[in-house]
Amino acid sequence: MLGMANRDRRAERREATRAEILEAAWEVAREKGLAALTLRDVATRVGMQPPSLYSHFESKNAIYDAMFGQAWSEYERADLAAAAEASGSPRARVLKRSLVFFDFAVADLARTQLMNQRTIPGFEPSEESFAPSVRAVQRTAKDLAELGVTDRGDVEILFSIIGGLADQQLANDPGGDSRRKLLTRAVTMWADGVGLPHEAKGSQEP
Amino acid sequence: MLGMANRDRRAERREATRAEILEAAWEVAREKGLAALTLRDVATRVGMQPPSLYSHFESKNAIYDAMFGQAWSEYERADLAAAAEASGSPRARVLKRSLVFFDFAVADLARTQLMNQRTIPGFEPSEESFAPSVRAVQRTAKDLAELGVTDRGDVEILFSIIGGLADQQLANDPGGDSRRKLLTRAVTMWADGVGLPHEAKGSQEP
DNA sequence: GTCTATACTGTGATAGAC
DNA sequence: GTCTATCACAGTATAGAC
Numbered sequence A, B: 001m002l003g004m005a006n007r008d009r010r011a012e013r014r015e016a017t018r019a020e021i022l023e024a025a026w027e028v029a030r031e032k033g034l035a036a037l038t039l040r041d042v043a044t045r046v047g048m049q050p051p052s053l054y055s056h057f058e059s060k061n062a063i064y065d066a067m068f069g070q071a072w073s074e075y076e077r078a079d080l081a082a083a084a085e086a087s088g089s090p091r092a093r094v095l096k097r098s099l100v101f102f103d104f105a106v107a108d109l110a111r112t113q114l115m116n117q118r119t120i121p122g123f124e125p126s127e128e129s130f131a132p133s134v135r136a137v138q139r140t141a142k143d144l145a146e147l148g149v150t151d152r153g154d155v156e157i158l159f160s161i162i163g164g165l166a167d168q169q170l171a172n173d174p175g176g177d178s179r180r181k182l183l184t185r186a187v188t189m190w191a192d193g194v195g196l197p198h199e200a201k202g203s204q205e206p
Numbered sequence C: 001g002t003c004t005a006t007a008c009t010g011t012g013a014t015a016g017a018c
Numbered sequence D: 001g002t003c004t005a006t007c008a009c010a011g012t013a014t015a016g017a018c
Helices: A001-030 A039-046 A050-055 A061-085 A090-106 A110-117 A127-146 A152-172 A180-194 B002-032 B040-046 B050-057 B060-085 B089-105 B110-118 B127-146 B152-172 B178-192
Strands: none
Touching: A001 A039, A001 A061, A001 A110, A039 A050, A039 B110, A061 A090, A061 A110, A061 A127, A090 A110, A090 A180, A110 A152, A127 A152, A127 B127, A152 A180, A152 B152, A152 B178, A180 B152, A180 B178, B002 B040, B002 B060, B002 B110, B040 B060, B060 B089, B060 B110, B060 B127, B060 B152, B089 B127, B089 B152, B089 B178, B110 B152, B127 B152, B127 B178, B152 B178
């Protein structure tokens, strides 16, 4: 019993330290750029010597990996909330989800680079960290299928449109909203192209 | 006279060495990743000691800058050739140019990261290196305007669609062609959305 | 003018003391 | 679990040979 309790407290402490390190890593990545992340900066920020980080992460890439998993988990939560909250016509639902994706991407360049671009040479997310990414994409595809978009290619095109707008926003107008203003028009083009109905199925019947 | 001749030969030699260094830099960037480029690797490849590179470039970022300018100049050439070669309906012309952009982006991840993403922390292209980028974008916008697409936002949306598809191709299916197959459909959605005519202006009249 | 030799600082990583 | 010490190698800069 006492052994168990001790082990739990230790595990909690360990987990808290890991979270602290990751939070510091996000700060550094946001301030100096994802690729400019250094273990020294992270260690200094949490009050450790650089080698001590290796007690919690086996390499720098392991930190990137944990950050990757965190980022996609956060997005998964944001997308789930948007899916639950979204209402109205299929187009309104798609637009709402698209805006959430766009805003999430544009809010943090370092995070988007880690999630969607191959910025860090040699970094490949682990299967575990990749899982929330797969889930998010699959659920979006499933939700779109229920709205009538069954072609997987059409789903990929929507992702590309929104991701492309977000990337252009980040690259050419960071902090601005020039591309966000174009999102509704772009998604409407896509909705027209795939024949997304203006009204929900059966909304005419009752 | 003799002085001139000597200066010319020296300038040529200098320029050739610069070009050699840049070619080596591209090789390293392609093989190891853009952010993993090191002056050591570049120097080794051209048979120099690392510090000797400073006789030709004042910093590592100056090398990135020259690469940036090269990449956009290459694209400018490719786009000009495509513009001259493209024929037929407005849609066929736009599709041709879109394919050239897509293929150019997908052919080289490191190059695309340098051109369109903010992969290297602290790197900002110089005005001189940025010029071909500006020219290419402006000329495309002008050509599209002549085809009837006058809204600058619509042009940005097209760039985002193609860029987004290319980035997804590079990130999720490097070396494949899954997104290339979707390009025609995506561009068609855009063409429908902006009301791009199927036939050229006046093609009905003669 | 261009290269070599050398050195300074900072990076990720490992080994071993406590 | 954290520290000190140390390593190999990165980018950068200067001095001096030729």
